[in-house]
Amino acid sequence: MKKKLNGRFLHWGNRTSKLSKIMRISFVLLVAVFMQVSAASYSQSQKVSLKAGKVSLPELFKMIQEQSDFDFFYQPEAVSETKNVSLNGEQVEIEEVLNEALRGTGLEYKIIDTDIVILPKKEVAKTESRILTAQQTTGKITGTIVDMTGEPIPGVSVMIKGTTTGTITNIEGVYELNNIAEDAVIVYSFIGFTTQEVNVAGRSAINITLAEEMTGLDEVVVVGYGSMERKQITSAVASLNTEDLPTVSASSPVQQLQGRVAGLSVSTPNGSDPNASPELLIRGMGSIGGGQPMIIVDGVVVGSLDVVAAEDIETFSVLKDGSAAAIYGSRGTNGVILITTKSGKDGKSTFEYSGYYSINQVTKKPDVLSADEFRSFAQEKGIDPSLLGSASTNWYDELLQSSHNIVHNLSVSGGNQQSNYRASIDFTDNQGVALESFKKRINGRINVNHKAIKDRLEIKASLAASQSDYRPADHGAFGAALRVDPTLPVKNEDGSYSSFDKFGVNNPVASVMHYTSDNRHKIVLANAKFDFEIIDGLKAGGRVAWKIEDRNSGTYTSSENESLQDKGIDGKAKVETFWSYRYTYEGNLTYRKRIGKHDFSAMVNHTTEKDTWYTYTMENSEFVNDKFSYHGIGNGMALSDPSLGFPVEMKTKRFRKELQSYRGRLVYSFNDRYMTTLSYNREGSTLFGADHKWGDFYGVSLGWTISEEDFMQNLDIINYLKLRVGYGETGNQATGPYNSLSRVGAEGLPYVYNGQSVKAYGLLNNPNPGLKWETKAETNIGVDYALLNNRIDGSFDVYQRVTSDLLFDVKVPLPALLNPNMESNVGEITNKGFEFAINAKVISNSDFKWSVGFNGSYNENKIDKLSYLGMEAVPIYYAGLPGNGLGSAYIIQPGGSVADFYGKRFDRINENGEWEFKDLNDKEEGFHDETDREVIGNGIPKFQAGLTNRVEYKGFDLEVFMRGAFDFQVLNVGRMYLANPDIFPGSNVYQEATTSPLRTAPQYSDYYIENGDYWKIENIALGYNFDVSKIDYLSFARLYVSCSNVYTFTNYSGLSPENKSNNVDEKYNGAMRSGFDDMNFYPITRTFTLGAILKF
C-alpha cells in the first residue's frame, strides 16, 4: 500500500511557488494534527465579503483566498465537474460560505490551520450514515479513519490515552470503542502516518483524517541556485532540518552535523576551544591544498560562520557528489554545505527564546611527573639537588580557568500571505578552560520576504551582522606546561611571575599573563534576492549580496615577558586590521513546466563575485612603561629610532580577486519515475595564468524511481526505491592571488649605496604562468529506499572521485628559480568509497517512540601521480617534527595516500639504551637515515560511523549520539619526546620515561605510531516538552540537559586520537595533519549543558 501526499493529486492557487507550497503544506499538515483545536478557533474568526454573480468553484476559492489568509487545495478534476455557484453577502463566515458552495457537489472541506482542503465526500458520507445508527449508545464512539485522499485506512491503532483500552480499524477503516469517558483522549496512530490525539468532548462519532508522516521524500531540499523535492534529486545530497538535531554547546553551528551525514567528517581537534572551528571533510581528501567544503548561507558564500547563529538555521544541505556540486563549478571540489536560515511563517506571530548554559570539565590530563616525582627521578639520575627548585607546581592546572558557555537567542517572527519577517538576536558568552581564553559574540539577523504584483514578484532580503570579541587560547602554553620543571614556582615571593633558565622553556603562566590580546571580528552581510514570474512557470530574478568583514587585533607583550627580556625589549605592541569586501551579483532565469507526465525545469544564471581585502599592520616596541598597552603604539621608541634594531613594522597590503560564472541546469522527469539533471558551469577566475583563466564543469545525473513501476506495486515491503547515477566535474581555485605573475616588491632589507641606505626591491616569487584549474571528476551510484511502511529509510552510495591538476604550493628544484616553493598543478588523487544511511522507526506508538539512525562511510585515498610540468615523482614531506633534524612526519608520494606517516621502523632498543632501526633498503648495507624509511601509518580514518538513538516517551525525549572512526594511526608526538628520559631534566617527562630503557635522543619511528580507532559517546541529550495547552500565551516550552564528549573508547594512549597539530604550516591544513597528536594542544573537556526553549 502506498499512499502519499503527492503534488499531482492537488492543485493550488498560483500565489506561491509550487515548491514552497509543497513544503508548506507538508509542514502545515504536520502541525495541524497537533494543534487542531487552536486551528479551528483561528478559522472561526475569518470572514469574507462576496459580490453577487455566478462563479466557478475555483474562482470562489480564489476570491476567498484574496480576502483571507486561507489557501485552497483540491483535485482540479473533481472541482471542474461542478456547477457554478452564486453567493452574496458582507462579512460572511467562511465556513458558512463553503457549506453553501459545496452543497450537492459531492465535495466536503477540511480546514487545517490556514489551509482548506477540498475532498470528495462519498467515502465520508457512507461512513457517516453508519455512525448515525450507532450514535444512541452512551459512552460508545465510532468513526472512520481516512488518509488525505479519502481512502479508508485499516489497522489503525485507536487507544484511549493513558490506558490499555483500544482497538484497531477494520478493512473499511472503521473503529468502535465502548464505555468511553466524556473527557477521554483518543490516540490514533499508524505506521507511516502522524499520530493524532483527539479529545472526545462528549462526542460519539469522531472521524479522523490521518496525515502521512513526512518520509523525507516530499521535503524540499536546497540544491544550490534553487531547490528540488527530495524525490526529484538524482545526486548525492543530504539534508538535515535543525529541528531534528539536539542543541549542542559548540563554537560553530556546523558542529551539529557531526556524525549525522554519511561521508561528511566533522572533527573537532581543539575540543571545546571557543575560538576553534571544526574541520570538515566530505568524502576524503579530494584535493591536497585543503579539504574544507564551501559553505553557503542563503545563497551567499561566507568565509566565517560567525555571521549565522546556530539557532537561526533552519536546514543544512550537503552536496556530496560531483553532479550535485558541479553547479558550483570552481569551488565544489570539496563539496558544498548550504545553510538556509529561518523565515517568518504565514499568519503566526511568534516570539521565541532559546538559550543554554554549559560548563566544561577537563577530563584527561597528560601524565607528567609531579614535583616530588621529578625530584626523586633527578636523584636517581644523579642530578645535583641544589639545581632543583623547592616548589611543587602543577603547571597544567595553573593554565586552567573555570569555563562556561552562555547562549541566549531571541527571535520574533510573523507575517501574512504577502510578507513575513523574522528577526533575531543572539548572544554568546563562551569562556574556555584555557587561561584567559574567551569569545563573546553578538549576532543579529533580519529576514524579510515579500510578495507583490499579484504574487508574481517575490523579494527575499536579509541583513545579518555579528561582532565577536575574543582571545585565543595559547595552545603552546600547554605544551610548555608539560616540559617545565615542576619544582619551580609560578610566582616569586614578591608576587611577580618567576622566570627560569633563558634557554629552557619560559614560565607558561607568565607568558599568558604578560600578553594582552584583544581581538574583534565583525561581519555584516546584506543579501537581497528577487524573482519575478513573467509568465506562469517562468521567473527572472537576481541577487545582490554584499559582505564586509573586518578583524582587528591589538596585542601587547609586556616588558616583563621573558623572551622580550632576553632580547632586552621593553614591551612590544602590534595592531592589525584586516578588511574584506565581497560583492556578489547574480542574474537568474528559471522555468518550470509540467505537461502531462513530463515535468521540466531549467535554470540559467550568471554570477560575478568580487573580493577585495586589505591588511594594515603596525608594530612598535620599546615603551616607557606597560601602561599604554597597544593603545599607545606610537609611543614606542623603535619606530622613531631604527638603530635600536627592535621589532617595528608598518605595512599595508591589498589584494583582489574575481570570479565569473555562467551556469545552467536542466531537470526533466517523466511520470515521476525517470528523471535526469544536467548542469553546466563555465567559470573564470583572476587567480590563474593568463591563458588558463576559464574552466568548464559539467554534471549529469539520472534517477529511476523503481518503486513507481507497475511490477513493484505488489511488493509491500518496499515503499520507495530509487536508483541514482551521476557524473560531475568540479574545480578548485588557486590558493591566493598573483601566483602566476612575476612580481617585484620591497621585501629585502636595505643596502647602502654611496653612503645612503637604499630600500631593496627584489623578485618576490616564482611566477607560474601555467597555473590552471584543479579539476575533479566524480562518478556516483546511489540508491534511496524506504521499506516496511516507511519504517526504514535511507540511502547507499558508491563513488569514485579523481582529482587532477592538483593545486599545491610544492617544492620546486633550485637552481633556476628563486624560492624552493611554488604554487603549481602537481598531480592526481583518487578517492573511492561508499557511504550509507539507515533510519529506522523501531517503535512508533503514541506514547513511546524509538528511532535509530545509523550512517557510515568508507573512503580510500590514493595519490595516483605527482608531477610537475612533466617531471615525475616529487614527494612532498610535511609537518616538521618539533626539535631539529627529525624531519617531517608525513609524505605525499605517488602510490601513497594523503597523511601517510613516513619514518623508520623500530627494531629494538639495545643494551646501551640506543635506538636500532630496521634496514629496509636491501640494496645498502646496514641502516641509513635517509633511505631506510617507509610509510609507517596513515592519519586519516578510513571508516567513520555515527549512531543516533532517539527515544520519546510522553513529553520526554532522549537522544544518545555516538560516533567513531576506524582504521587509522596516530603519531603520539608527546610520547616521542616526553617519554624519553634523555631529555630530562631539561624538560619534565611522562611517568613512562622513568622506566624507559632509552638513553639517547628522541627519534621518529613507528615506535610512536599507535592505532587510533575510537568509538565515542559524543552526546547525550534529555529533553522535556511541557504541556502548555492550558497556558494561552505559551505555545511551546522545552527544557533539556545534555552532556557532550561523554566518553571515548580507544586504545590510544595519548590525550585524544582526534588531536591534530596546530603547528604545521598553514598550507597543510585540515585532514593533511590528521593523526598528528602534538604536544601543544587544547585540553580535552566534557561539556554539560542546561537549556530551554520557549515559544510565545
Place this chain on the structure above:
Amino acid sequence: MKKSFIYFFSLLTIFSVYSCGDLEEEVYNDTLSANFYETEDEILGAYMRPWAHLLFVQSYTLCKLQMLSTDMAAWTTKANSGHGYDGNVWYDLHTHTWGTNHSVIDGAWGDVWKGVAFCNNVIDGVESADFTGMTLSQTELISQMRALRALFYYYALDFWGNVPIVTEVGKPLYPETRSREEVYRFVEKELIDAIEGLPAKGKGITYGYFSKSAGYALLSRLYLNSEVFVGVQEYQKCLDACDAIEKLGNYQLDDQWQQPFAIDNDKSVENMFALINDNGSTWSIPMGMFTLHWAHNKTYEFPLSCWNGIVTLEKFYESYNEQDARRDQFLVGPQFEANGDPLMHREDLEYAEHVILSKELTTFRSVSHMEGARNLKYPLSVNANWNRMENDLVFIRYTEVLMNKAEALMRLNNGTASTESVALVNQIRKRAFGVNYEANKYTTSSLTLTELLAERGREFAYEGHRRTDLIRFGKYTDKRWEKETVSDDYRCLYPIPFNHIELNPNLKQNPGY
C-alpha cells in the same frame, strides 16, 4: 510574452555590466617585474637586492659551512640543556658524517641559488631598461651583477662542484648538472668579463661593491684552488691576477691587524670588498653572536642575549703563540661585565656561576656552557643591538692577495719558500707580532707549506676560508677532536641536497653520496 523576455535580457545585461573585466589581476602593493626598471630609483632599488641578500646569507649560513667542518671551530651541544643539539647537524659537520638531507647544507644551497636568481633578474631588468638621461651606468651595474653572480657561483663551485649553470630565472626549470670544470670556466670567464666593466677604486661606487681589484682578488682565489677544482695548476694565472692588483695599487695593509674588522672598518685601507652594515637598516649577524656566552650581553651592554654556540677547537686556539696579537680575538678565562664586576650566569638564581671560559673542551655532545675559546674578531659596539652592528662584513682583503701570491710562488717553486714569498708573508707576521716580530718572523726554511696553512688559519680565523684552505692542503679529511677517523675524500664536496636531486632528475649527486 516577448516583452517579458526583453525585460529579462535587459536585466541580465545590467548584471553583466559588473562583469566586463577581462579577469586580469591587479596588483597593489607589489609591481609586475615587467613594469619595474623604469626609473633610476627603481633600478637602484632592484640593484640593492642581491647585495642585501649576500650580506644576510654570508653571515648566517655560508660562513658556517666554511668553519664548522674544519679544525677551527665547532658548534657544541651544551650539557644538561641540550642547547646546540639542533638535530645533530653541527656534530655531523664536525665529524664529516653529514647525510644528503643536512638542513644547513640544504639551507646554503637555497641561499646560493636565490642569490643567483636575484642577480639574473636584475641583469635581465637592467639589460632591457632604458638608461637615457640617468646617472647610473648600465655597463657598471651589469658588470657588478655579473661579478656578484660569479661570487655566488664560486660558492657553488667550492661547496658542491658539479652544479647547473643558469642565467635566467626559471629557465630551464630542470637544468642539468655541469661538470666542475665547466662551472670553473664559467666563473673565470664571468669574472674576467666583469672586471672589464668594473670601476677601479675611487672611480665609481666601489665601497660595498666590487672594484676591479676585488674582481682580480676573487680571480686569484679561484686560480689558487684550480688544482682542487679542476685538477689543473693555474698558479701563474693566480700570480698574474695578484700582479694586476699591485699594478692598480689601490689597497695596502692596515697598520693594526684589527682595523679591517673595527666598528669603523669602512676607513680600512686594506678591505677590498666588504658588505656594508650601517647600524640601522641593514641586517647581518656578527660572528660574535654565535660565539659569545649567553651572559656576555652584560659585558657589551647588549639588549639581546648571545647564543653561546660556536667554540674554537683547542688545538686551533693553541696554534697562536702568546706573542701573537691576533690571539686577542679570543676570549678565554674569567669574564667580566662592562663595569668590571664578574660576569655571572643565571645571576637571578642561588646557583649563579661566574663565567670562566676554558680553552679545553670535553665531549662534543656534552660540553659545559663555559668551555671553549670564543672568537670576537669583530668588536661589538657597546649598547647597540647585535643585529644592528656597524662593522662592515669583510669579504676580501688585501692580506689575502699577499697570502695567495706567496702560496702561488711557493707552489710554483715545488712547495718551498723563496725570499719573495717569505717577504710577502712576513708583512702580515710583522703586523701581528709588533715588537716581537724578529723572534717570530719566517725564513725561507721555516715557511713550509704546512706553516703557510697554519698562518692562513691564524690570519683568516673565522673569516670563512678554512675549509677551502684545508682541502687545498689535503688536510680537510684529517682526524681532529671528536672526528676520530680520516674521512673519505668525497667529503671534500658537500652533497647536492637530497630534496633537489629528487625534484630535478637532471641534477647528479656528487660521487660518494
